[in-house]
Amino acid sequence: SQGAPQSGSSTNNEGGEDSGGKPKYAFVFKNTGNPYGEKMMDGFKSAVEELGGEVILRSPDQPTAEGQIQIIEQLITQKVAAIAIAGNDQDALEPVLKKAMSQGIKVLSVDSAVNANSRILHVNQANPERIGRVQIEAVSEMIGGEGQIAVLSATSQATNQNLWIEWMKKELEKPEYEKIELVKVAYGDDLRDKSVSETEALLKSYPDLKAIIAPTTVGIAAAGKVLTDKGLAGKVALTGLGLPSEMASYIESGVSPWMYLWNPIDVGAAAGHTAHALVEGTIKGELGDTFEAGDLGSQEVVADGEGTQIMLGDPFKFDADNIAEWKDVY
């Protein structure tokens, strides 16, 4: 509700499409050089191009909201038809995204949401509740329902991760997990060196630790490396969310029996279809709207707190049987 841009003095909007006539669909990821984001953008790109749109893929060089604000301003000036964004901050993009929407640009968030005011809807890669609960189920199975576990997260402010960790804690309240103790949530800040130090500290401070859940790629891979180097395969179990390519060796070696993720290509494609549906007016982003999302089938807009979202399926399980076919994909 704050910092509303004064649309009157902004670029006059003489018909959203000029050069070439094709509507432009922009995708803004968190930062550049991130294979997860690259795959998502690939998915977005092929979906939009199939649907006849022009694609703009952008990300700042650092994962900051400030960098994304600059990019969005530039996209507004270019009069794009839609912006799909994986936000670096829930709230900080609100004013600039509102400005975009006030000029008729369809804004949706993907992967990591911006707040409900800043978007028309969110494309959710998987249900956060399921993401949280499924990891506890997995860890319980790995350690036989008993023992100390710890979480190694990204930064202490990563809203995604924090939400999942909340759901993990809720799941742990169930009686079947009463012998499982969550001893610590550590933060590796998505830095390799820090994640390694944090993992080592966990192992030393809790000699009886049975498992580590790391719901972030850098964290889970770093933990996998530490457990491998210290020869703790089979003694301390590892699961969480990670890129199959990063985790392939640790899943094959058994350090991590299995872990989860979704397919970022599909997530990107879903964002592309959703953006298209918004631009074409097929949906308004209101509850109950439905549309056809290509190979992903029919999608329905459902509630998400104060806003609405498209929800893709459960996270996908990667284990020793299927990792080989995925590790070269992403």
Place this chain on the structure above:
Amino acid sequence: MPENVIENSTQLQTQVERTSKLASIYKFRELGLLVFIVILSLAVQFRNPSFLSGENINDMITNTAILSILALGMMLVLITRGIDLSIGSTIAISGMVVAQVVSTYQELNPLLVILLGTLIGMVCGVINGVLIAKIGLLPIIATLAMMNIFRGITFKISGGEWISSYQMPKSFVSIATGTTLGINNLIVIAVIIYLLFFYLINHTRTGRQIYAVGSNPDSAKVSGIKEDRILLLVYTIMGGFAGLSGVLWVSKFASAQGDTASGYELTVIAACILGGVSIAGGSGKISGIILGSILLGILNNALPLLNVSPFWQTGIQGLIILVAVIINTLVKRGVDRNNLMRRKI
């Protein structure tokens, strides 16, 4: 003490000896830092007894090895009144290229790989060196610009992809995890480099010329020291170390990313200045940067062990760095004061 008047040479002799003994205490400038490290270690040990366990000490030193190699290079740069902000990017570029190479040529000899990474780093260093020594750019500007450029190139050549553990041959990963004579290779490499450079810095002409250029560039010219060559050398060494560290980094974490070691230059500079290297040039000692690296190593290792809230960690780290340098300064002042008090008037 009018030192240049001799009346009685035996009296003079004793006087000189006394002052030089005093001077040797005084000369260990990082006394305060050492004391601080000891106290800090004891305090951490008190809170978490696994801190001073053999395993943890081994982990700590292993994790600090790369930092200490980089700090050595940075010390040389700082001594010449320079600075190198591009090393984080150099680490990334060398790590990325090397990882791509080993993922294609799995059979490559690890030594060749190390050499390749070092060479890439040296090329980056030479570019910095030419800009600074030959064209005369200010080091902070030249390396700030090259930091962006190297990072951009790394992203370009990686095409946004990472090279992951499964793509790396065992021989490559074991560069960082393997041991020689029971000691982790990273530590071995760091120790060898330190020994070599201790010799270079203190016992060769070139080593001393590095100090001379930083201490007074104008006199260096008058003494016939080729300042530009020394600068070129120093930035090449720094680049080489960064390149080597890139290999070690990627091997240690078994993953190469475009944003590897982003911002790491500040940590390295912090290690140097904590260790008493003056950014005004001319002074800096190996013993100092070892202590500086160790202090940072302890911080990285101990804060997680102490179970400090993640929200407090950054603040505590900043506070400890400030307190450490301030205590070091106060101790130095105390030693100076003590020396003054002993002066006869």
Place this chain on the structure above:
Amino acid sequence: MLDKQGYIQRNILDKKEFSLKEFFLQWEWMLVIILVVVTIINANLSPYYLNYASLRDGTMIFLDKAYIVFPMAMIMILRDIDISVGSTVALSSVVMATMYNSLGVPMELAIVICLAVGALCGLINGLLIVKFKELSAVIVTLGTMILYRGIAYVILEDQSSGNFPEWFGFFGWGYIFGIPFILILFVIVAIVFGLLLHKTTFGRQIIAMGNNPTASRFSGVKVDKVKIIVFTLAGLMAGLTALFLSSRMGSTRPNVANMYELDVIAMAALGGISTAGGKGKIIGTVIAVFIIGYLQYGLGLINIPAQTLLIIVGALLILAVAVPKIKLPNFIKRK
């Protein structure tokens, strides 16, 4: 009185001849040329670039941190550097948001507090640097850089804090007579700093200290005081940047303005401020801000990937600083 000794009494001129050559050999002209070139290139690259609205709104994107360039220029003239400004931005904005949201302080007062916290951070830097002369500004501000951001984390933890009143959006988004407020204030602040550095005794003292700190002290310049004031100004401007940034984001978080210091230093350096001390003009930094800002904006309009942008900005920085250094005679001598 010396004439009786047989000296020829010299006439020492106190007027300088205006030299057209000298006038045009100034670095600032080089910057103007670069700015023109950037504008021409951008206009050719993107059809969206060269119109009033685009150029005007483009400034709103990059001007927030540009305020810090001025005191940073002064600090660099003093042969120092302040790498804590990014953290100061974060801390002052976090304190402001917390004051307003958690303690119910009126926004007007919170804004004043934001500036005050910024200035206080700068003052602490200055005091530490002056009290512990053995330490350089780099190590002090490296320490406070980590410390200030650390305090911001302690205050807000993993939360963001926003919900500012509607009018607060004016700082980052508002216009006066169709001109962005952030641009108007920037011009005013630039003029103030330009006058301060080039037309007052204070500025003269800064330049003297940059050239020879010892001689300045012996000449009665209160070197400590000057240093403290300059660092405090840097903090104050960081506080101002915090206002604009939080206004543009409608909220704040402990991790905002990360690494701003490097951008600011790059702008000052391109503007001709020498860290070797004693040299540089405010007008140069102003032009440099627009060069870097518009370059990034223009290339953004043709959707250049971030990695390419990194390379281009780096190369520009090197070229701009290197070209005037490659003087012909030097070049020949080296061969």
Place this chain on the structure above:
Amino acid sequence: MSEYVLELRGITKEFPGVKALDNVHFKLKAGEIHALMGENGAGKSTFIKVITGVHSPNSGDMFLNGEKVQFDNPKDAQKMGIAAIYQHVTNYPDLSVTENIFMGHEKVQKGTKRLRWKDMHAEAKSILRDLGSAIDPKTEMGALSVAQQQIVEIAKAISTNAKIIIMDEPTAALTARESEELYKITERLRDQGASVIFISHRFEDMYRLASQVTVFRDSKYIGSWGVNEITNDQLIVAMVGREITQVYPNKKAKIGEKLLEVKGLGKMGYYADISFTLHKGEILGLTGLVGAGRTEVCQSLFGITSYDRGEVYLKGQKITVKNPKAAMNLGIGYLPEDRQLQGLVLDWGIGRNITLPALKELSNKGWLNNKEESAIAKRLAEKVNVKANSIFDLVSSLSGGNQQKVAVAKLLTADLDIIILDEPTKGVDVGAKSAIYEIINDLAASGYGIIMISSEMPEILGMSDRIVVMREGRITSVLNKADATQEVILAAAMSDIKGKEVG
């Protein structure tokens, strides 16, 4: 082989806008000590730098033992056996004395190229000892006083075993006694077959040492004479182009009321028990051996450093001086001994330098008044007669003596009662010296109280009304002009009082 070890013909050297050397000649015989004299800015130092390859001349030839040579950098000259001590100390403050001595010609192990530290330390020690100095070769250069650094420079030249040694004003920072040591060393070097070029503004140096003297004036070669062939007056005329009848001007000032009283001042480790008084119109000479603590006392009075004991009274009021600005406001001014480091902003013009201490007075509520500033700068620059074209000439392009005049001019901007001059004529030519003496005398006559630190005995004796002698941080003697002779002062400066532990 030629009769001359070194010969230069028709050397011209131009800097942008300045012709520093204009077709000059020079001939140096083997085993000769050759004095090179001339006013400040005559081009002597530039000439030296041409010989050593620091500057390359625009035209002219150089012959070494009859053979034509050309040096492109100092190392070439070093290899050919030429060593120089430059006028402005060129040392490495962070490195040890040994390293400073051996930089550029280190002793290395054959084969391994390892530095032979032990040998170098030992040799450094023995050279220094020969020079009569007990400086520990392992101390850092930066911790030494200016004079001690000068001695190290000399040691450095000696250590190269050079055949030609050039000394550019080596005695400028030395006292009579130390100069005497230097004379002996120089003679010994000569006796061992070296040739020496010696630049000095002190006539006693020349008479004591040189057999030949060459004079430059205004960048030109004036002539070369055997020292016995030319009278003092003729030499002065050759140097300054006119006669100077009297070096020390007649005292005009009347000594008035008490201005300053210092009681029992002490600073741990530097000085103790300093008490003296200064009156209006009085010139108080402060002398002693180098390192006696004179500078430290005066800098405490000026607020640069603090004292930890004692009191200072100005016109009967007890004062504490917090910083130089406060000192200037109270009416105390100080001319620092190291004009390049402490006195001047070298990259600035003359005008800006002169007005730096008075910015506040020249400005209106903080705004600079450029017109008034230029006018004052012009007036004062002319008053001390700086050799320059405009107030915008860079100070770095001035010769040492003219730089010193600019530094003196700075003091005249403020409204002062007391002026402290620390070695005011160090490195200043005879003409400028008498001009500076004249200025000092006029200042005293107009009511200033003046403290003049000097290591030059004739100057102290010639200028002072009273003389305070310091030794090892204490005042050993206060003499009236009438009682003061060279012997009495030397005795007081070196008398053997037992020092006691302080603090």
